[in-house]
Amino acid sequence: MLRFALKRILISVPVLGLVSLISFAIIWMVPGDPAAAFLEASASPEAVAALRHELGLDQPFYLQMLSWYGRILHGDLGESILLHRSVGTAILERLPVTLSLASLALAFAVLMGILAGVLAAMRHGKWTDQSIMTLALLGLSVPDFWLGIMLIFGFAVGLGWFPTGGYVSPSVSFVGWARCIVLPAFSLGAAQLGFISRMTRSAMLEVLGQDFIRTADAKGLPRSAVVVRHGIPNALVPIITVAGIVAGGLLGGALVIEQVFSLPGVGRLIIGAVLSRDFPVIQGSLLFIALVYLSVNIVVDLLYAVVDPRVRLG
Amino acid sequence: MDSAAHTLEFEGGWLRAALRFIMPTVRRLLGNRSFTIGASLVVFVLLVACFANVLAPYDPVRSNFRLRLQPPGAGHWFGTDHFGRDLLSRVIYGGRLSMEIGLMAVLATGVFGTAIGAVAGYFSSLDGVLMRLMDALMAFPTILVAIVVSAMLGASVTNVIIALAVATTPHTARIVRSSVLVTREMQYVEAARALGAGDFRLLFGHVLLNALAPLIVRLTYVFAIAILAEAVLSYVGVGPPPPAPTFGNIIAGEREFMLTAPWAMIFPGLAIIVAVLGLNLLGDGLRDALDPRMRI
Amino acid sequence: MAGLLEIDGLSVWLTAASGRSSILDDVSFSLQPGEVLGVVGESGSGKSVLALSIVGLLPAALSARARSLRLLGDELSTRPREAFRAHRGRDVAMIFQEPMTSLNPVMRVGTQIAEVLTWRRGMSQAAANRRTIELLEQVEMPQAASCFGTYPHELSGGMRQRVMIAIALAANPKLLIADEPTTALDVTVQAQILRLLTHLQRSTGLSLILITHDIGVIAELAERVMVMYAGRIAEVAPVGTIFDAPAHPYTQALLASVPDIRQQRGRLATIAGTVPDALSMPSGCRFAPRCPHRRDVCAATPPALTVLAAGHEVGCLRPFGYLAGRVA
Numbered sequence: 037m038l039r040f041a042l043k044r045i046l047i048s049v050p051v052l053g054l055v056s057l058i059s060f061a062i063i064w065m066v067p068g069d070p071a072a073a074f075l076e077a078s079a080s081p082e083a084v085a086a087l088r089h090e091l092g093l094d095q096p097f098y099l100q101m102l103s104w105y106g107r108i109l110h111g112d113l114g115e116s117i118l119l120h121r122s123v124g125t126a127i128l129e130r131l132p133v134t135l136s137l138a139s140l141a142l143a144f145a146v147l148m149g150i151l152a153g154v155l156a157a158m159r160h161g162k163w164t165d166q167s168i169m170t171l172a173l174l175g176l177s178v179p180d181f182w183l184g185i186m187l188i189f190g191f192a193v194g195l196g197w198f199p200t201g202g203y204v205s206p207s208v209s210f211v212g213w214a215r216c217i218v219l220p221a222f223s224l225g226a227a228q229l230g231f232i233s234r235m236t237r238s239a240m241l242e243v244l245g246q247d248f249i250r251t252a253d254a255k256g257l258p259r260s261a262v263v264v265r266h267g268i269p270n271a272l273v274p275i276i277t278v279a280g281i282v283a284g285g286l287l288g289g290a291l292v293i294e295q296v297f298s299l300p301g302v303g304r305l306i307i308g309a310v311l312s313r314d315f316p317v318i319q320g321s322l323l324f325i326a327l328v329y330l331s332v333n334i335v336v337d338l339l340y341a342v343v344d345p346r347v348r349l350g
Numbered sequence: 351m352d353s354a355a356h357t358l359e360f361e362g363g364w365l366r367a368a369l370r371f372i373m374p375t376v377r378r379l380l381g382n383r384s385f386t387i388g389a390s391l392v393v394f395v396l397l398v399a400c401f402a403n404v405l406a407p408y409d410p411v412r413s414n415f416r417l418r419l420q421p422p423g424a425g426h427w428f429g430t431d432h433f434g435r436d437l438l439s440r441v442i443y444g445g446r447l448s449m450e451i452g453l454m455a456v457l458a459t460g461v462f463g464t465a466i467g468a469v470a471g472y473f474s475s476l477d478g479v480l481m482r483l484m485d486a487l488m489a490f491p492t493i494l495v496a497i498v499v500s501a502m503l504g505a506s507v508t509n510v511i512i513a514l515a516v517a518t519t520p521h522t523a524r525i526v527r528s529s530v531l532v533t534r535e536m537q538y539v540e541a542a543r544a545l546g547a548g549d550f551r552l553l554f555g556h557v558l559l560n561a562l563a564p565l566i567v568r569l570t571y572v573f574a575i576a577i578l579a580e581a582v583l584s585y586v587g588v589g590p591p592p593p594a595p596t597f598g599n600i601i602a603g604e605r606e607f608m609l610t611a612p613w614a615m616i617f618p619g620l621a622i623i624v625a626v627l628g629l630n631l632l633g634d635g636l637r638d639a640l641d642p643r644m645r646i
Numbered sequence: 647m648a649g650l651l652e653i654d655g656l657s658v659w660l661t662a663a664s665g666r667s668s669i670l671d672d673v674s675f676s677l678q679p680g681e682v683l684g685v686v687g688e689s690g691s692g693k694s695v696l697a698l699s700i701v702g703l704l705p706a707a708l709s710a711r712a713r714s715l716r717l718l719g720d721e722l723s724t725r726p727r728e729a730f731r732a733h734r735g736r737d738v739a740m741i742f743q744e745p746m747t748s749l750n751p752v753m754r755v756g757t758q759i760a761e762v763l764t765w766r767r768g769m770s771q772a773a774a775n776r777r778t779i780e781l782l783e784q785v786e787m788p789q790a791a792s793c794f795g796t797y798p799h800e801l802s803g804g805m806r807q808r809v810m811i812a813i814a815l816a817a818n819p820k821l822l823i824a825d826e827p828t829t830a831l832d833v834t835v836q837a838q839i840l841r842l843l844t845h846l847q848r849s850t851g852l853s854l855i856l857i858t859h860d861i862g863v864i865a866e867l868a869e870r871v872m873v874m875y876a877g878r879i880a881e882v883a884p885v886g887t888i889f890d891a892p893a894h895p896y897t898q899a900l901l902a903s904v905p906d907i908r909q910q911r912g913r914l915a916t917i918a919g920t921v922p923d924a925l926s927m928p929s930g931c932r933f934a935p936r937c938p939h940r941r942d943v944c945a946a947t948p949p950a951l952t953v954l955a956a957g958h959e960v961g962c963l964r965p966f967g968y969l970a971g972r973v974a
Contacts, residue, residue, distance in 0.1 A: 250742070254701060255765070270750065285492070
């Protein structure tokens with residue numbers, strides 16, 4: 037199993053190299069000079085030159101690339117021009133907020149999604165199935181930030197149950213944290229919930245048509261036991277696949293939801309950097325987020341081996 | 351002329367063969383409820399977008415400060431925004447621009463995704479490099495790619511289209527590549543190759559035809575993704591710049607006035623939902639009729 | 647005389663846009679405790695559907711109706727399909743043709759057997775595990791104890807079928823239905839499995855319905871044979887009678903088509919024609935279009951099962967007709 041994990045990590049190395057390159061090279065998409073783009077149009081040529089030198093942009097491309105790789109291998113993600121702080125530190129400070137948002141949304145989407153999908157598959161063709169699938173489709177079709185805004189309007193402003201924004205750390209007040217994380221996590225998870233329940237339903241329908249389900253039925257097991265003991269474990273491979281994709285979607289969605297709910301997370305950092313052309317932050321956070329997503333993919337592959345004994349041989 | 355080669359040529363010509371293949375599919379599509387509802391919604395939105403200049407009661411960019419933030423009423427069915435512009439007209443014209451952006455993004459991802467996927471699937475020497483590149487791009491969340499590319503290039507309609515295309519092409523290429531890989535191994539392609547058919551003719555003739563079904567389904571979903579993504583890009587601030595309305599930048603523009611004039615955000619949001627719902631239903635219907643094994 | 651299983655007038659059909667497909671038509675027979683009944687027929691004869699009907703596992707798309715279906719005295723024809731579940735895994739068990747796809751690929755083989763014991767017989771997990779290993783030994787599984795933790799894909803076809811039999815036995819059933827249990831296996835393994843089934847049947851005294859298309863398999867195991875054709879019973883008789891003096895032309899043709907290893911040359915005998923399409927079954931006798939001894943009356947009237955002798959029934963208007971020679 038350990039060898040399987042190591043092999044899997046090893047395969048990611050070339051992709052990781054490319055990912056680092058893309059994170060680095062992104063600033064060259066800017067038409068014109070990156071340094072000039074950061075400073076205002078009114079900046080003096082000396083200021084621009086000074087910034088270029090500070091960012092190392094006056095060096096030949098391959099040297100810049102080498103110094104980039106050198107830095108990131110030491111864990112140095114660069115320094116924000118705007119904040120004059122290490123990118124790495126800035127990210128780590130904000131990480132708990134984003135993590136609590138994303139993991140809550142993931143748990144919500146996965147648990148409710150699987151439940152809804154299994155229920156819809158068991159009541160295939162009946163009213164329960166159709167309404168669950170319609171709700172799922174609606175969830176997929178609603179922009180998450182718009183849903184967030186509407187929820188703020190309804191529940192925070194209208195009913196006053198939740199704050200309209202801001203973040204309270206769970207160590208300060210658990211209830212406070214819960215109150216300010218519920219609406220964002222829900223808005224973030226709603227679309228992904230739709231995705232997971234649809235996938236779970238189709239995976240379950242396929243599994244429930246297989247011969248071994250007939251054998252379980254022939255044993256005289258109650259229908260619920262057949263579905264839960266024999267059906268769900270065999271549907272887990274496609275479900276885990278979708279969960280992995282959903283995790284990626286959540287990482288992206290969290291960026292925007294943090295804007296809507298004024299949560300001081302990594303997303304706000306990135307959006308702020310993107311708007312103000314703070315290139316080191318953009319480069320560093322792109323790399324960081326990609327690393328997180330790649331790790332999620334590795335975990336997904338490992339989960340396959342846990343869930344399906346046939347994978348362990350390969 | 352060897353008769354064996356003729357077995358691979360369709361009897362009675364290309365067109366009749368295509369029709370023989372298409373007719374049962376069309377029948378299946380029309381019987382599929384997802385398809386009919388989805389197609390109706392999409393056609394409705396496209397028609398409104400097409401005839402925007404006829405349907406919109408007012409000029410979408412003309413401001414009228416006396417009529418700022420009016421709630422929905424007789425003269426303005428959707429109310430007015432903070433510049434006093436009629437929201438119904440803005441939403442209608444916004445639909446036109448959002449649909450255009452979506453369609454262009456779909457076109458771009460279709461062309462590039464197919465090119466990359468077909469080459470990667472067919473020529474194994476290039477497969478490794480191309481797929482590593484696609485994997486690397488997919489290591490970033492899709493919306494993040496779109497936001498960063500759009501921001502780096504500068505906010506404009508063209509750049510938003512490029513950003514959306516870059517974000518959605520890798521997965522499209524993956525899908526085309528899968529289909530090409532499967533078809534390539536099929537016996538009749540091997541037979542044709544054995545008879546001396548050139549690589550390119552095979553590629554375009556048989557192989558890509560098989561990739562058409564999953565590609566069409568994927569592109570329908572890409573359209574939906576593009577509309578949602580454009581909205582996010584606008585909300586964040588890197589979407590098409592004002593005053594030309596899109597679904598997204600209407601919402602973005604009215605952000606501060608949410609409490610006093612919620613209708614300014616509700617209606618464009620509902621418009622997005624209608625368009626995206628229609629496209630998702632259409633995609634589902636197409637998938638059920640064309641390629642039921644495709645689940646994502 | 648009360649039997650273990652009594653079926654009277656069972657019909658199964660499929661209603662689709664293109665029409666009604668008749669899969670079983672007015673099938674009636676009974677089974678005594680401890681009896682071994684062989685059911686023979688080619689594909690399309692409805693024999694597997696018959697098996698599924700007995701245990702209530704017909705696919706939802708199929709409709710069924712019977713004047714009476716009595717399993718261990720319990721009248722099930724008027725009850726919903728869920729009523730069968732109480733009997734499954736307790737009084738009646740079934741094994742299927744494809745042991746690979748019939749076992750849960752992600753669950754250990756021992757767990758799949760023990761499940762029957764814990765859920766249906768209320769045993770504790772420890773007792774169930776012990777009994778499972780006993781069952782694995784009973785089905786002649788090599789190294790039964792270490793087999794417990796294996797997964798289906800780690801076993802050969804023959805071993806998987808033994809697991810299926812163990813699952814069936816765990817229920818301690820009075821009736822075991824085996825639907826083509828050896829068809830998917832190698833010939834040598836086939837013989838082993840059949841020998842195992844024979845041995846188990848004799849030692850436990852359970853009733854066995856053995857479904858197959860292979861007449862040779864029937865000869866080994868069955869006491870009574872039921873020949874099916876196109877959803878109807880063609881002939882039911884003790885096994886000796888079926889082989890020595892079959893009454894139905896189909897049975898006779900079936901026997902004639904089995905190649906004899908002693909024959910040095912000559913073409914393989916076949917039955918001309920094909921099984922009729924379920925959507926357009928011939929009125930009257932369903933075998934008539936292919937029967938070399940048919941008369942005009944055969945196409946007009948569906949033949950009811952007539953009793954020729956004790957335990958010998960035939961669904962033919964001209965039984966032993968092939969003895970009389972061909973006269974138009």
